[in-house]
Amino acid sequence: MARSARKQEILQAALACFTEFGVDATTIEMIRDRSGASIGSLYHHFGNRERIIGALYLEGIGEYAALLETGLLDSLEAEACVKLFVTCYVDWVVVHPDWARFILHNRGRVEAGEMGERLREFNREHGGRIATILRRHREAGAFKAIPGECFVSVVIGPVQDMARNWLAGRSKAPLADYRELLAEIAWDSVRRRTDA
Missing domain, CATH: 1.10.10.60 (Homeodomain-like)
Known part of the structure; x- marks a missing residue:
């Protein structure tokens, strides 16, 4: 094998x-x-077991990151880019609920463990690629003045919380039912309004 x-x-x-x-x-x-x-x-x-935990965590976030980065083409408009963060997240969680649950509950463990530096390096590289893609939209004035380190939290925070509720069985409706609504909320949270 x-x-x-x-x-x-x-x-x-x-x-x-x-x-x-x-x-x-x-x-x-x-x-x-x-x-x-x-x-x-x-x-x-x-x-050892801790490295298995770390490898499983890194592979899971790597799958989501690859899905996201594949979709974040330079040709996408700002709105499509922001919404893609949410729709990719929902799609990945729905297909991999056990893996998503594992990731949501074990970040601190991996960060504090022997694979923590690999996780930080992955996050730096992935974050850099995402920042490069989003930079042209930021420079074009598509987004509100939100600090870079806060931007992804504003975009992904609501869907991540909804996913936690769904994975814990606290949400009555399937997570996929809220996919488009959560994407619209993310865009509304960061877009610069020109009608004001």
Whole structure:
């Protein structure tokens, strides 16, 4: 079996165990049993349980980032760019609810762990690419004067909170039902109004 396929099997087995038993209660042996991998294979690919947690986290945010960046073409207008943050987020969460739940609950753990620097580096690189794409819209005056470090929080905050509620079973309607509404709210929050 190819190494990348084995790594994916281990990560998906880990996610299944984390979902079923919780991150703290899941042992490396449980992941090994679920994945069918040898203990040597687990340690070869990851080294320990914390690295499995970090790798699963990084892969999940990487998937969302790739989905977002693929859509954020230079040809998109400012409104489409902002709305894409929300629609990509909703789409990814709906397809991967267990992974999304894992990511929402384990950021601090990964940041504080041995893979924290890799996470910070990923965030710097991804953030830089996003800032470059959004810069031309900012310079063209499409957005309100919002500090750069605050911009994404304003855009993604409401959908992230709604996703948390949906993932926890507190929302009665499917998250996808609010996709367009949340995208419109994000755009209304950051766009510079010219009619005032």
